[in-house]
Amino acid sequence: MRPVIGKPRGLEKGYADWPILVFIAIGFTILVLLTPGGRHAPELLLRDPDNVMRLVQVRDFLAGQSWWDVSQHRMAAGIPNNMHWSRLADLPLAALILFFSLFADTARAEVLAVIVEPPLLLIPTLYFLGRAAANLAGDEAAKVARLLALTATLFLSQFAPGRIDHHNIQLVLLALCLSALTDRPSWRAGAIAGTAIGLSLNIGLEMAPLLAIACAGMAARWLIEGAPMARIFNGLIAGLMVSSVFFYVLSVPPGEYARATADQLGRGHFVAIGSVGTVLLFASDKTSTNRRTRLLWLIMAAIAGVSAPLLAPELVRSPYSNIPPRLYDLWIENIRETASIVDVAQSQPSHLPRYFMFILIAFAVGLWLAKDLDRRGPVLLLLGVLAGGLVLTMWQLRAGAAASCVAIVIASAAIAHVWQGTNGRRSRAVAGTLVLVMNGWSGLALQALLERLEVRSENRTGQEIAGMPSGAIEGEEERPISRCEAAVRAAPLDSVPPGLVLSSLDAGAPILLRSRHETLSLGFHRNVQGVATTVDALLAPPDAARKILTARGVAYLFYCPSLEFGGFPRSTDASLGAMLAVGNAPEWLQPIAIAPTGDYAFYAVR
Incomplete structure (x- = not known):
């Protein structure tokens, strides 16, 4: 019997077993602290300048720097130094430092907060991913989602002790958005997803392409399915418009409300959100079952979105547009996280499975899952987001964590669906095989095999692989201490x-x-x-x-x-x-x- 996608089963039990999630986070923390990279977190050796700067910003905030002032006043003295970072992302770390300061000195409180904050954020992320998977294929899918999440190294590395930059907060919000959009259609579910998107955009724009694809996917579902999707789509648009303004006003100084920026939320983004959102909010409030009418509304919204850059050209401007070409070549091109699939293929081709194997397999089984389930809408929505994540990962490897987050939901639903098949032992054997093949560790295993083959080839030819030096491209999970x-x-x-x-x-x-x-x-x-x-x-x-x-x-x-x-x-x-x-x-x-x-x-x- 095929599972019906709808209200998640076991909301109060099964994947909502909070003690298990806490135990997973504690075990993960201990394991990471025992690894060569993780053991340095208690020394505040944080492996990435973004992590270090986040702690500097929080330290200045707790020392009395204004909530509205995110400038780093000791950076490039005498030069404008606004960091373009949102103060909202400082709150979890600042709150933990204040909490631990109740029974420890400030230095020890900082260490404890740096160690605890990322794994603490892993708990709600696992919960929301489990809920999204359960929405697709029942409670068994939630259990598989936990397992796959703990093997998805690109995803999991964002929650390692010391990884205190804002990316893990955005993964929490992405998982919340996915769980809401795959839930039974309701205005409340849409509003939750819209609020998560609005908060994520205020924290940073890295997730904007994937979140835009999710919104476009919901628009496509409303176009195809009509009235049943009207309320959740209406809630999504309303939640996005209200929350983006609310968090913007909460975190941006009044004098900067009209800022024209490409690397953070600004007036141009509100021109786009406001124009497109107003059209869709009005349209989705109508219960017309005429698909042609809905298509006309979407065309009008698309025209409004495409026209937004005419009023706000910063929307199509690169965040790096102010960097001279010579600096771009010497500096940006040598930043590890901006490496592309081409860079990896040219310098370390054996590393390709680690970045792409899990995502590609999840996409393939997702196509099968969409064909086999009674209701395809949520799966197709996730496939669209995953396809966008795959393209972004090919462009810049750092998008792999978000793509893996979506892949976990699709892969776990597919495995659970096979497990629940009518062929008994055979179905379970196939599901077990999928678990062995479709996880992050299988990509690492294939990488190790390819590396051994490369070494043998080099020994025979006496040549090294051309391109970047060994280790120039590596994941956050194995980045050495600088x-x-x-x-x-x-x-x-x-x-x-x-x-x-x-x-x-x-x-x-x-x-x-x-x-x-x-x-x-x-x-x-x-x-x-x-x-x-x-x-x-x-x-x-x-x-x-x-x-x-x-x-x-x-x-x-x-x-x-x-x-x-x-x-x-x-x-x-x-x-x-x-x-x-x-x-x-x-x-x-x-x-x-x-x-x-x-x-x-x-x-x-x-």
């Missing part, structure tokens, strides 16, 4: 009076976290002048570099082994960065502290 981050922790930075520091871009955020200094060298796309000064100085000969540093008021230079010191394509042996990399500092750099191992050198600029 040598610069560890160096900053070891260096006696506060042994001298506070001043402006120039360093590698990886070291900038840790310098803010562990010292009283200011820094130019932070790899955030709004810090263009600071990055340009860093690159120009380190690529220049020593005398020219000294003039650049003096003009910007740089008091100190911090060296650690990194791309900026002699590794840039345009770097020469006579450049300041290359000279420092071999320990040949010009006389105008006075040593303050130099590590015997060569891991760092701290100089005063004279």
